[in-house]
Each structure stands twice: as C-alpha cells, then as structure tokens.
Amino acid sequence: MEMTTTQKLSIDIKGEMKKQYQEILTPAALDFLAELHLRFNNRRLSLLEARVKRQKRIDAGEMPDFLPETEHIREGDWTVAPVPANIQDRRVEITGPVDRKMIINALNSGANVFMADFEDACSPKWENIMDGQINLRDAVNETISYTNPKNGKQYQLNDERAVLFVRPRGWHLEEKNLIIDGKPISGAIMDFGLYFFHNAKTLLEKNSAPYFYLPKMESHMEARLWNHIFVFAQHRLGIPQGSIKGTVLIETILAAFEMDEILYELKDHSAGLNCGRWDYIFSYIKKFRNHSDFILPDRSQVTMTVPFMKAYYELLIKTCHKRKAFAMGGMAAQIPVKGDEEAHLAAIQKVAKDKEREAQAGHDGTWVAHPGLVSTAKGVFDQYMPTPNQLQVLRNDVKEDPHALIEPAKGEVTLHGFKNNMDVAIQYIESWLRGHGAVPIYNLMEDAATAEISRAQLWQWIKNEVKLSNGQTATFALYEELLPEVIAHIQDLVGLEKYNTGMYEKATELLTELVKEQVFNEFLTLKAYSFIK
Numbered sequence: 001m002e003m004t005t006t007q008k009l010s011i012d013i014k015g016e017m018k019k020q021y022q023e024i025l026t027p028a029a030l031d032f033l034a035e036l037h038l039r040f041n042n043r044r045l046s047l048l049e050a051r052v053k054r055q056k057r058i059d060a061g062e063m064p065d066f067l068p069e070t071e072h073i074r075e076g077d078w079t080v081a082p083v084p085a086n087i088q089d090r091r092v093e094i095t096g097p098v099d100r101k102m103i104i105n106a107l108n109s110g111a112n113v114f115m116a117d118f119e120d121a122c123s124p125k126w127e128n129i130m131d132g133q134i135n136l137r138d139a140v141n142e143t144i145s146y147t148n149p150k151n152g153k154q155y156q157l158n159d160e161r162a163v164l165f166v167r168p169r170g171w172h173l174e175e176k177n178l179i180i181d182g183k184p185i186s187g188a189i190m191d192f193g194l195y196f197f198h199n200a201k202t203l204l205e206k207n208s209a210p211y212f213y214l215p216k217m218e219s220h221m222e223a224r225l226w227n228h229i230f231v232f233a234q235h236r237l238g239i240p241q242g243s244i245k246g247t248v249l250i251e252t253i254l255a256a257f258e259m260d261e262i263l264y265e266l267k268d269h270s271a272g273l274n275c276g277r278w279d280y281i282f283s284y285i286k287k288f289r290n291h292s293d294f295i296l297p298d299r300s301q302v303t304m305t306v307p308f309m310k311a312y313y314e315l316l317i318k319t320c321h322k323r324k325a326f327a328m329g330g331m332a333a334q335i336p337v338k339g340d341e342e343a344h345l346a347a348i349q350k351v352a353k354d355k356e357r358e359a360q361a362g363h364d365g366t367w368v369a370h371p372g373l374v375s376t377a378k379g380v381f382d383q384y385m386p387t388p389n390q391l392q393v394l395r396n397d398v399k400e401d402p403h404a405l406i407e408p409a410k411g412e413v414t415l416h417g418f419k420n421n422m423d424v425a426i427q428y429i430e431s432w433l434r435g436h437g438a439v440p441i442y443n444l445m446e447d448a449a450t451a452e453i454s455r456a457q458l459w460q461w462i463k464n465e466v467k468l469s470n471g472q473t474a475t476f477a478l479y480e481e482l483l484p485e486v487i488a489h490i491q492d493l494v495g496l497e498k499y500n501t502g503m504y505e506k507a508t509e510l511l512t513e514l515v516k517e518q519v520f521n522e523f524l525t526l527k528a529y530s531f532i533k
C-alpha cells in the first residue's frame, strides 16, 4: 500500500495489511512516524556509524575509560526529575513478549511492573510487531481478553495490575515492512512511535504515563537522541513535557562508562538505569573480541559476582542513587522446572540468591522472567527493602575504577561449554525463525541476549584458538567435527518429527556462517532477519 504524508514522504507498507492493522497504521499515525523518521533517522544512522569507528579504535588498543569531555557532568550536582507515584515502588518487574495471552498473565502476575518487550524477547516478524501494538492498545484501554483456542481457557485483566512499560527495539534494528521515503523505518522509532501515538493520552487519563525501557545503547549521544525524540513526540501530540519516563538498560560495556551522562541526557525523562546483564556480557565479548587477553570462560561461569560484573552493578547503583534515579537489577535465567521437584526447588533457590544479592547491594527492584517467580523475588525484596525503594543507599564505598569494569573473568573454557553454546544457539535461532523470541531451553530462559553470548563465545574462542580445559584447541574444524553430535542430541531431545518440520537446518546454517565469518557480525538478529517476514 503506497500513500503520501503531509510532508510528501512516500510510505510503503510491505507487510500484510490485516483489517485490524488499519486501526494501528492510521493515516495520522503514519504521518507521525514519517515525521519522526524524517527528523531522527539520519542521526540514528550516524550514531551507528560512530559505533563502527569506536570498534576500530578498540581493536587498535584504545580501551574504554570515563570521558574527559564530560567530567563536568560527572562532577556536577544535579538529579533527575522526580517520577510519578505509580512507579516509586518497582520491587518486582516481570518481562515478556508482546503476546496477547502473556500480556494478560504478566499484568495479572502480582509484579509491580510489566515490561512488554519488542526487543530481546521478540522475534520481529511483521505479525508479532503489529499484533503486539494491538495487544498493548487493548491492555491500556483495559479491553484486552483472550480465549486459548487449544483448551478454551479464558483470560482477562484483574483489578490489581502491574504498571505497563514498553521496550522498543534497539537502534540497530530496522523494520523492512514499513518503508518511508525509500528507507526502512527504525524499529525503535516504529515501536515507540505507534505505542506513544495510540496510548499516551489514555495512559495519562488513567493516572499512568508512557513508560519505556531503552535497550542496547552504547553512548550518551544515543540517549540524547531518545531525549530529542521524546521532546518532539510530546510537543507534537500536546502531551506535557516530562510525561515520558524511560529506564535505560546499561547493557553494553561502553555505556557503563557513561552512566552519569546517560542519566543527564534524559534527566527530565528518566526513571533510572537497569543492569541488563545478558547483553552486557555479550557486549563485553563483542567489543573485546579481537583481544586475546579478554576471553571469557564458559557462559555458566560468567556470574554476577565475577569482578567485572560486580564492578558494573555496584557502580550502577552508586551512580543512580547519587542522581536520585532508580537502580534496577536484572534477570536470573532460571525458570520454574516442570515435573522435577528437586530441580524446581534448586532453580527457585538460585533466583532467590540472586535477588538477595541485588537487594543487599542496594538495587531498587529486580526482573523476573516468569509469573511463578514473582513471589520469590517479592519475598526477598520485602525482607531487605522495607521502604518503596533504596535511593538512600548511596554506596559511597564504590570507586569509579575503569580497570575493575573491564577486568576479565577467570575460569575455564570446556568442551561441554563449547558444545552447549552450539546446542543452545541452534535451538534458539530455530525458535526465533519461527517467531518465538523467548524460549525455555534446558530449564533456562533464552532470548536474543543470552543466545548472543553463546554464538559470540564460539566466534571468539575459535578466532583466538583458545585452549580448552581438555587440551583441545577451539577451531572451526572442531566446530564442524562436533556438529553431527550436537544435531543428534537436539534430534533426540525434540524428536524427529519436530526436527524435520522445524527450521533446525536453517538455524544451523546461520550459526555456522556466523561462527565462520572473518568479521564478527554485530547482531545475530540482523543476519537472521532476512529469513523472517
């Protein structure tokens, strides 16, 4: 469908235009998206180019440090604007895809906040993105309901509900089904723009506001772009400035060196920072991929207590609380285990331990991946956090130490770790290609961030010919040698019928290319995107 906006920009909708989608892609909403695209897309593209240049400097040996040119911001005495009453207490936040049933379950879960995710938990098929917008609109309007066609189970909203946050896609992703002026619109601009356009006024009428999580940024200049988009969007729709509140995920190693600056850029629109631990580990591997002295051990050994992770979350808490901003914790990967009580209790205990560490360190709340974990996380935070948040915990004991932030984790690279990365990455990519961005694999939550760790480790270990604990060397030949065994294991696990009707061969082909490529591919989802509609 081709149409023209008031700015005379052509808009080409390449995705299937289902009847309901016309309620979302209205001429006025498309005009709004076109304006956002016109004003901000070139800046987005320049910021992505800046990432490439920065990577070249890191490859050449320039390691990250606090920026001299923004010292006045770090030293300055300023705080972020206060946030509304309904997000003063965010002790438990549940996250999940923008699936209709899961949105209702998450809002009813007893968590304080639900983050509806167009990012790590979302495979950005056109239908997922568009249905997600419909589901969110219906959730905001409190008209959402669902009947499961498989078992007739009915879903509707409870009176007590979590506060809704939305996480748009990162700056790197584009939406190939919506072309404006000959160029794909940014996924971030599209997800933000449609949600804001259709819901901002209603949210304010219902004593809430447009709340966002902002993913995968690498610098404060990228946060400045979000802030400019917020200012423009509020102005354009006649929404009071400062209504939008965004929580920035500090989930890249470079952003950890600009936490003050990111809060400063967004200070009228900030609801704090969050420890996006899985992307953070991925980013550490990615950014230092060409440095043989920064190789991480098996994924299972990179816990929150290894030096560079501890330095990161502690500095995040200190930075946030100095600026009266919330310091949110992150996601433990364990989920409830079905049919094995012992394994289930062990998983719950691991989650509880992780939440205890977060609450005692001074975080103001945490994330859970599953409704079955809300009470565990809540119990821990209720015990250690009798107040709505812990802004008073200043963590002045924590030093701003650039070396601690990048200190490599010690440990082993094992053959099991190598095979497990292959196995998990193939299974995850397969699900993603079928439209599922969050999946349970070996009783852990896997999403785009956790799977990236697996494929990035394989690339890095092979590229650097790492010695495994059993004396073997990580090479592409070893990858090829192990592949039949890994595939046979997956076939055993899922059964031949599912294997043959699934997309396992395409997923394996994609992983093999990603692992073999001389130049590291920035995001597996960028490569895989051409295989979904």
Ligand SMILES: CC(=O)SCCNC(=O)CCNC(=O)[C@H](O)C(C)(C)COP(=O)(O)OP(=O)(O)OC[C@H]1O[C@@H](n2cnc3c(N)ncnc32)[C@H](O)[C@@H]1OP(=O)(O)O
Binding pocket: 094, 095, 096, 097, 101, 102, 103, 105, 106, 117, 120, 121, 278, 279, 331, 335, 336, 368, 369, 370, 371, 438, 439, 440, 444, 445, 446, 447, 449, 450
């Ligand atoms: C690194 C990061 O970015 S973390 C944030 C991004 N990742 C996520 O948000 C992952 C969120 N979690 C999930 O998507 C899911 O929990 C999964 C995919 C890991 C497991 O899902 P399932 O296999 O469906 O779990 P399970 O069968 O135990 O679910 C039981 C019920 O809980 C619901 N449920 C599970 N997780 C969630 C969730 N996060 N939100 C809402 N409902 C959920 C299921 O829909 C199901 O509902 P039903 O009984 O009404 O049918």
Ligand SMILES: O=CC(=O)O
Binding pocket: 120, 249, 251, 275, 276, 277, 278, 279, 280, 330, 331, 449
């Ligand atoms: O988005 C969260 C993460 O851990 O990555």
Ligand SMILES: [Mg+2]
Binding pocket: 120, 215, 249, 251, 276, 278, 279, 449
């Ligand atoms: Mg992430």
